[in-house]
Amino acid sequence: MDRAAPSERLPPESGLIKVWFRFIPREGWLPYDTEGLWATRLAGDTARVANVPFLQDGVAEGDVVRFITDDSGLHWACERLEASGNCTIRVLPVPDGPLGRSAHAVHEQLAPFGLGGESFTPELPLIAFTVPADADLRLIKTMLTRGQMDGWWHFEESCVTDAWRNA
Structure with missing residues (x-):
């Protein structure tokens, strides 16, 4: 699996987490199948996207997403819960x-x-x-x-x- 960006680790006090999105790469385009976006954790398994996506379609800065956390601590987006209007x-x-x-x-x-x-x-x-x-x-x-x-x-x-x- 190719990742569009490394999963940088921020201090917990930053309030930001990396939420990863999976997608099918486009033919003739960049060879990535995931993109990590910074997000502000809201409650439990929800976060507000804090930057603009380069590769992931259907999500915008400010949207609220639900995620699951895998055994290695990566947060994977499951669904968009709330559109920001952006x-x-x-x-x-x-x-x-x-x-x-x-x-x-x-x-x-x-x-x-x-x-x-x-x-x-x-x-x-x-x-x-x-x-x-x-x-x-x-x-x-x-x-x-x-x-x-x-x-x-x-x-x-x-x-x-x-x-x-x-x-």
Whole structure:
């Protein structure tokens, strides 16, 4: 089993745990079948996702998940209990496009919308963005679509809401 990130250990007082998600790898994509996301433990076997996923579909920062803990102490997500209303959008700059392979340039284009995101690696400048539920979804979708049409980037909707779909 390949893991997208090592299971770092944090001091208990940090309040964060790593919750692991299993998925079927996509053909022609990264060879991972798990992704670990930081989460704030709520009660017992529930936690609120605290960062944006790069690989796991159907979950967004702020969602509440239920997990089970295996014999080695790893926490494995079982189900999403509560959606945050946030969306997860992934953007990959076109290498020979106007922004080149620059994750920073993508961030600059989307900064006016106040989107928080993380870059995968300099070699793979995939950016995963959290789009807050109260953001101007119509304008963000227009910008993403225009950027794709103009050859700046490709984007995918990893976890979206009805509000996003209807914007």
